Amino acid sequence: MPVPAHRPRLVDSVLLLAERPRPRTVAAWPHAHWLAVGTVCLGAFLGQLTASITALVFPALERQFDAGFAAVEWVSLAYLLVLVALLAPVGRLSDTVGRKTMYLGGFAVFALASLAAGLAGGLWVLVACRAVQAVGGAMMQANSVALVARGVPAGAMRTALGIQAAAQALGLALGPTVGGLLVAHTSWRWAFWINVPIAVLGLLAGWFLLPRSRPDAARTRRAESPSSADPAAVAVARRESRFDLLGLVLLVAASSALLLALSTASGLPLPGWAVVVLLAAAGLCSVALARQEQRADRPIIAPGLVNTPGVRAGLVVALIGYLLLFCPLVLGPVMLDSAGVSAGTAGLVVTALPAAFAIAATAGGALLPRHWSDARRGRAGALVTTAGLLLLALLPLSPLLAPVPLAVAGYGLGLLLPANNALVMRSVPAESSAVGGGMVNMVRSLGTALGTALPVLGVHLAGAGAGGRAVLLVLVAAALAAVRLCGAGRPRPVLRT
Known part of the structure; x- marks a missing residue:
């Protein structure tokens, strides 16, 4: 039965979903699109900050709630599982509701859930709050790239996406340091409360600075309907x-x-x-x-797309890459805590990995020969990561020595992941770019979840010392697999004579 023409307006007015335009002074400014990019960067920064800051509170949560490591890890796993579940449907829903509306709603949900997480009186209440927090994270993450792509001129898109990636890297780099200092000098609760002012700032900035993502939804719906x-x-x-x-x-x-x-x-x-x-x-x-x-x-994981040359191997490398990135962020604080290192010092030590990752992801490629292909750059990054993880597994664990191999591993990952993502998206047909990007987001979240679960298993089976080093050797093997897989399956270019 056809939908009445007045229904979209009625739903919008009842649910307050009608997107508001920017103030005329903002919209008329020639460089207003950079204000929109800055707003999206707040969400990108917030998402990575909460991802990397949470691992620093695991030891404090174990003591606070008298719970085992296997239970505490669900503070992260619940967030990641909900994120995997909602990225695709939220992206589809945003096409109807409006990406600006959904993005701003994400900030609101994230702020309220972060406030509740800091007030949680029990571990499983905290886990539930983190699951709700992931709803807000999905509302932001599913729309960030689209808002940038629609909000900037075509010639500025690469620069805008690079700035967004730098904001993500900054949040990832600051998380361990901020989390360690908050746990050491205040309380683990502030690791969640710190999200609230950032989310409120993003909500206000987005309301005034983001352009409408559906200027005439009813007209578009009529034009696109058969x-x-x-x-x-x-x-x-x-x-x-x-x-x-x-x-x-x-x-x-x-x-x-x-x-x-x-x-x-x-x-x-x-x-x-x-x-x-x-x-x-x-x-x-x-x-x-x-x-x-x-x-x-319309499958979530399109088999035909996965079987496209270069895509399957690239998705496996993406999963391995995020496993290698987040596993040391969880394992490092636990191993250092067992060695008597304070949370503040442990946060500073672990920061070496995401900080080096941020540097390499934004500027590290400039140090490599310009003529190198993305496949060669990815393999070089995987080799550097392998060397860093091997050093970390073999060297004595101390606050003075650990930052060096962590920085080496982080720098290698900063070379590997952008190059591999470029390989995947270049292998995906243009008409399937949204599906391809969604699959990259999914394997990234799954890799992060495995990077959270693997250290817990190793520490439980063999203790923080021996078990931690065993996990690091497993990561070395995974990094070597990434060396072999990066660029695999892609058709070789035909040389013309």
Whole structure:
């Protein structure tokens, strides 16, 4: 049945979803698009700050709630799982509601959830607050790149996206230092409360500085909808617009079962047989997901796209890269805490990795030969990362020595990940760029989740010392796999004579 023409206005007015234009003085300024980029950078900074700051509070949370490491890690895992689940549907919903509205709503949800997280009186209340916080994170993350792309001239897009990446890197770099200092001198609660003023600033800035993302939604909807006189066109349009809800449920179920199995093996108070059951559930859900994506009209993980030369290997490298990036951020504070190092000092030590990553991601490529391809740059970065992680596993753990190999590993990852992401997006057909970008976001979140779960498993099985070094050796093997996979599967250019 056709939707009444007045319904979009009614929904907008009732739910207060109608996007407001910028003030005329802002819109008329020739460089107003950089104000919009700055607003998006606040969200990018906030997302990475909360990702890297949380690992520093794990030891404090264990003491505060008298809980094991396997339980405390769900403060991060709950956030990541909800983020994986919501990125795709929120992106689709934003096309209807408006990206500016959704982005500003993300700031509001993030601020309220951060405030509640800091007030949490129990561990699982904190986990629930982090899950709600992830809803706000998904509302921001799913729209940030699109807001930049729509808000700047075509010639300035690369520079704008580079500035956004620098804001992400800055948040990632500052997180461990800020988190360590807050835990050492105030309370772990401030690691969450610090998000509130940043989110409020982003909300206010976005209200005044972001352009409307759907200036005439009703007209656009009428122009894009097929004629009701053509039933075949209507049927095709409805089929193509159908969201792959079953695929999303299976993806989240498989991811959750795998991470719960790792947590149970790491000391989560569940029966031993639960590990086998959860691993079996993860396997069955993965098989069902593969079959569902083969027959879905608009699959979340498009099999045809994954099988495109260069895409599959690139997605695996992206997962490995974020595993290598976040695993030391979780493992380092735990190993240093067991050695008697204060939270403030541990935060400063661990900051060496994301700080070097930020430098390399924004300017490190300039030190490499210009004629090097992205595949060669990625392999070089993976080799540097391997060397840094190997040094970290072999050298004595101390606040004086640890920053050097951490910086080496971070610098290598700053070379690897941008080059690999460029390879993936260059391999994806132009008409599938949104789907390709969504899959990169998913594997990034899954890699981060594995980077949180793996240290917990190693520490539980063999202690912070031996178990931590065993985990680092596993990371060395993963980095070597990234060397082999980076650029693999891409068709070689044909040399013309």
